[in-house]
Amino acid sequence: MLLSTCSYIPLEIPLSLGIPAKRLFLQGIASGAESYVPRDFCPYAKGVLGYVSGSAVRGEPISLALAGSCDAMRRVADLVRLYWRGVKAYYVDVPRTSNDYAVDYYASVLREFSCELACEACDDNSNTLPETIRMMNRLRRQLGGLFREARDSSQEKPWTRAIDCLLSAGEFLGSGAQGVAGEQVLYLEETGSGGKGSPGAGNVAGEEVPCSEEAGFQRVWRPSVIVTGSMCLDRTLTSTIEEVGFRIGALDSCLGERSINFQIDENDPDCFHALAEGYLRKPPCPRMLDYGRRMAYLDEMLRGTDPSMDDGPGGLIYFVPKFCDHGYYDYVEVKRHLAGSSTPMLLLEGEFGVGNSAQVRTRLAAFREMLEMRRARVFCPPLGDVTGRTVRSRL
Amino acid sequence: MRWERFPAFLPLVLKSKLTYRVAGLALRYLGGRMSPYQLAAVKGVMSELGDAYSGRKPVIFTSAFVPTEIVYGLGAVPYLPEMWSGFAAAFGVSVRGIDESEAKGYSQDLCSFHRCHLGLEELSLLPKPSAIIVSSHLCDGGRRSLYAHSVSTGCPFYVVDVPYLMTDSSVRWLSCQVERICEDISRRVPGLSLDGMARAIENSNRARKIYLDVCQLRRNKPAPWSGSEALNYVFAFLSGWGSEWLVDFYANLGKTLKQRIEQSNYPVPQERLRLLWLNLKPYYGSPLFQYLAQWGVSVAFEEYSYVYWPEMHERRWAEGVATKMLSNFGWGPIERRLDAVWNMVNDYGVDGVVQFDQWGCRQSNGGARVLADFLREKGIPFLELDGDGVDPRNSSVAQALTRLQAFIEVMDARG
Numbered sequence: 001m002l003l004s005t006c007s008y009i010p011l012e013i014p015l016s017l018g019i020p021a022k023r024l025f026l027q028g029i030a031s032g033a034e035s036y037v038p039r040d041f042c043p044y045a046k047g048v049l050g051y052v053s054g055s056a057v058r059g060e061p062i063s064l065a066l067a068g069s070c071d072a073m074r075r076v077a078d079l080v081r082l083y084w085r086g087v088k089a090y091y092v093d094v095p096r097t098s099n100d101y102a103v104d105y106y107a108s109v110l111r112e113f114s115c116e117l118a119c120e121a122c123d124d125n126s127n128t129l130p131e132t133i134r135m136m137n138r139l140r141r142q143l144g145g146l147f148r149e150a151r152d153s154s155q156e157k158p159w160t161r162a163i164d165c166l167l168s169a170g171e172f173l174g175s176g177a178q179g180v181a182g183e184q185v186l187y188l189e190e191t192g193s194g195g196k197g198s199p200g201a202g203n204v205a206g207e208e209v210p211c212s213e214e215a216g217f218q219r220v221w222r223p224s225v226i227v228t229g230s231m232c233l234d235r236t237l238t239s240t241i242e243e244v245g246f247r248i249g250a251l252d253s254c255l256g257e258r259s260i261n262f263q264i265d266e267n268d269p270d271c272f273h274a275l276a277e278g279y280l281r282k283p284p285c286p287r288m289l290d291y292g293r294r295m296a297y298l299d300e301m302l303r304g305t306d307p308s309m310d311d312g313p314g315g316l317i318y319f320v321p322k323f324c325d326h327g328y329y330d331y332v333e334v335k336r337h338l339a340g341s342s343t344p345m346l347l348l349e350g351e352f353g354v355g356n357s358a359q360v361r362t363r364l365a366a367f368r369e370m371l372e373m374r375r376a377r378v379f380c381p382p383l384g385d386v387t388g389r390t391v392r393s394r395l
Numbered sequence: 396m397r398w399e400r401f402p403a404f405l406p407l408v409l410k411s412k413l414t415y416r417v418a419g420l421a422l423r424y425l426g427g428r429m430s431p432y433q434l435a436a437v438k439g440v441m442s443e444l445g446d447a448y449s450g451r452k453p454v455i456f457t458s459a460f461v462p463t464e465i466v467y468g469l470g471a472v473p474y475l476p477e478m479w480s481g482f483a484a485a486f487g488v489s490v491r492g493i494d495e496s497e498a499k500g501y502s503q504d505l506c507s508f509h510r511c512h513l514g515l516e517e518l519s520l521l522p523k524p525s526a527i528i529v530s531s532h533l534c535d536g537g538r539r540s541l542y543a544h545s546v547s548t549g550c551p552f553y554v555v556d557v558p559y560l561m562t563d564s565s566v567r568w569l570s571c572q573v574e575r576i577c578e579d580i581s582r583r584v585p586g587l588s589l590d591g592m593a594r595a596i597e598n599s600n601r602a603r604k605i606y607l608d609v610c611q612l613r614r615n616k617p618a619p620w621s622g623s624e625a626l627n628y629v630f631a632f633l634s635g636w637g638s639e640w641l642v643d644f645y646a647n648l649g650k651t652l653k654q655r656i657e658q659s660n661y662p663v664p665q666e667r668l669r670l671l672w673l674n675l676k677p678y679y680g681s682p683l684f685q686y687l688a689q690w691g692v693s694v695a696f697e698e699y700s701y702v703y704w705p706e707m708h709e710r711r712w713a714e715g716v717a718t719k720m721l722s723n724f725g726w727g728p729i730e731r732r733l734d735a736v737w738n739m740v741n742d743y744g745v746d747g748v749v750q751f752d753q754w755g756c757r758q759s760n761g762g763a764r765v766l767a768d769f770l771r772e773k774g775i776p777f778l779e780l781d782g783d784g785v786d787p788r789n790s791s792v793a794q795a796l797t798r799l800q801a802f803i804e805v806m807d808a809r810g
Contacts, residue, residue, distance in 0.1 A: 038761065040504060040754070040755060072757045072761055075761030079764070091728075093559040093560070096554060102556060104568075291546075322504070325505060325506075328501065336546065349502075
């Protein structure tokens with residue numbers, strides 16, 4: 001199985017060669033990573049090393065496609081290559097820009113990546129790649145639909161369940177049971193986790209989830225928030241955000257809409273060019289040095305979630321994995337970008353399992369209270385006095 | 396000189412033309428007390444600072460590993476904010492700069508060199524850039540922090556996207572980017588053109604040739620140049636390529652080192668052990684190097700002084716610059732850095748290697764384990780010394796000295 005550490009690496013290439021592949025999302029840091037990297041390395045980098053170390057101990061045959069997402073991941077690529085020789089590591093040189101020159105260069109990188117994989121798999125993907133691209137486009141559309149439905153859903157924890165479907169789809173791609181094409185989408189359709197019906201109709205295991213609207217969940221006003229950042233490490237953050245009583249308007253993370261809100265041009269005769277273009281121009285991650293596009297995407301999300309008056313003011317939750325340089329800098333840029341608007345921001349940083357922390361829950365609850373007070377000010381403006389004290393006394 | 400309290404008049408002093416006139420006069424009278432190479436560097440830097448702060452020439456901010464040949468070639472003054480964080484630390488204003496940036500939301504977990512210059516801008520201590528060029532290789536913080544400058548000053552921001560490996564196609568793509576960026580800057584910034592490019596490359600090649608002779612002299616035992624001073628002149632190595640003054644600086648440095656060898660006038664006369672120093676050092680007056688000298692240990696060479704690029708072709712300047720960027724041993728697979736370190740260990744006959752682990756420097760610190768294992772295999776002791784180059788609050792001197800003492804004992808035990 002090929003595990004990708006970056007959502008800019010197209011899974012279409014290994015899948016078209018019959019190699020099971022998925023994006024590597026982790027649940028925590030397995031032991032065995034700490035002695036290889038300094039203490040100020042991000043949890044994902046450490047997590048990847050821990051995972052590789054654990055797989056080696058268990059004797060699981062894995063391959064890794066690593067991108068130079070940041071200085072830390074570059075070093076992880078070195079460490080995997082040098083210390084776990086049994087693990088086949090491919091370095092995919094993903095550019096930081098997305099202009100035409102970068103697309104051409106990335107197309108050549110992907111062509112080489114494909115050749116390397118084809119040599120390993122003793123296979124050729126010239127016929128299967130277009131078909132796999134179509135299949136992955138369909139899968140992204142299905143998952144995109146799922147996330148869109150989660151946005152408008154009145155049911156309990158729709159985003160956490162959408163993430164579960166995304167992870168589950170990844171597991172399915174990585175299981176090797178999918179054949180060549182089309183069946184992944186079929187799988188999602190069959191399990192009701194995409195396209196057909198709302199996320200509340202059934203989770204990936206087909207279980208009925210009680211609709212909380214009946215339990216009075218919808219009766220409470222829920223402030224809408226956008227969750228953004230360099231990477232949401234795991235599902236605990238969104239789960240807690242929803243538990244605290246927020247309605248998520250958009251989830252801008254690789255473990256979210258950033259991995260699925262794009263399509264590859266199926267009519268481009270050069271599949272590698274199409275892949276390079278599609279992936280480089282997908283919703284930008286803070287690793288890309290494409291700040292204008294990143295802020296425009298953020299604005300688009302803010303408009304999309306409609307933090308307008310009829311729903312009460314919305315907010316933005318920015319999550320940074322500890323020691324993530326891209327996230328720390330991007331947070332200040334986003335803060336500066338939103339300085340003119342009235343969108344309040346909350347910065348959270350942490351490790352895997354961040355959502356399970358009581359401190360994070362308390363901060364989220366305080367943020368929610370603040371948004372509620374703002375809403376009270378908008379919808380019940382105090383007579384004469386507009387200070388916070390008046391509003392608080394009314395509440 | 397230490398300014399614990401930030402003097403409010405400092406921005407005015409920096410921007411006044413009078414300052415540079417007075418400094419020029421002072422150099423004329425007091426320059427005799429300096430070594431010729433020191434005088435060459437100070438003159439070069441003062442003249443450029445005068446041009447930059449008074450607005451006589453356009454200023455281009457660059458991240459640390461963008462070849463400054465292109466900036467000189469365009470006719471602008473290069474300004475590396477990270478480097479000036481080091482100067483700020485030496486003058487005692489870095490803490491104030493760091494505090495300013497943290498107040499703006501920058502995390503304490505980021506490299507302090509970058510936090511410091513972001514704060515210096517808040518204090519109006521940086522000149523106004525006409526353009527900013529960053530490279531995507533090495534150091535994530537460098538390019539991100541410079542983007543913040545471009546937003547606050549509203550100047551154009553250029554990214555040189557450096558491919559991971561040196562191949563024909565990567566050199567082609569990179570040189571095409573360099574050429575396009577330089578052409579665009581020359582169109583957008585008044586007073587700049589590509590006319591000086593060949594001259595800048597010629598200067599760079601001349602300086603490189605002389606510098607290689609200087610490196611040859613530094614192989615002498617005992618070491619003729621103190622590593623601590625060499626690390627102070629890292630600014631010349633990072634920002635001087637393409638200038639006239641760098642040629643002068645290295646030529647004079649070479650003469651001085653030759654004289655020192657002839658007269659046996661060494662910074663550590665009783666040299667017992669020699670070190671290779673990786674990454675930077677504390678710039679706020681730390682006793683580390685004095686301590687080493689007391690024990691007869693000299694820093695023979697530094698990673699940041701290593702020439703890693705070939706001579707450049709004057710006409711095909713963009714290709715030369717691209718090759719220089721791709722040749723950086725810190726970029727690409729870590730084996731390149733291992734090779735470079737091993738070459739330095741052999742060339743300078745060192746007994747041990749110290750890596751200064753700058754807080755937040757993921758690209759350098761992330762390779763420490765590989766380096767340690769590589770050097771252990773070769774029988775060379777290796778020490779990782781945690782610290783902070785510009786924030787004295789983030790370093791423990793006593794702990795560092797204890798670790799250095801233990802390291803000296805390890806090297807002594809080897810015989």
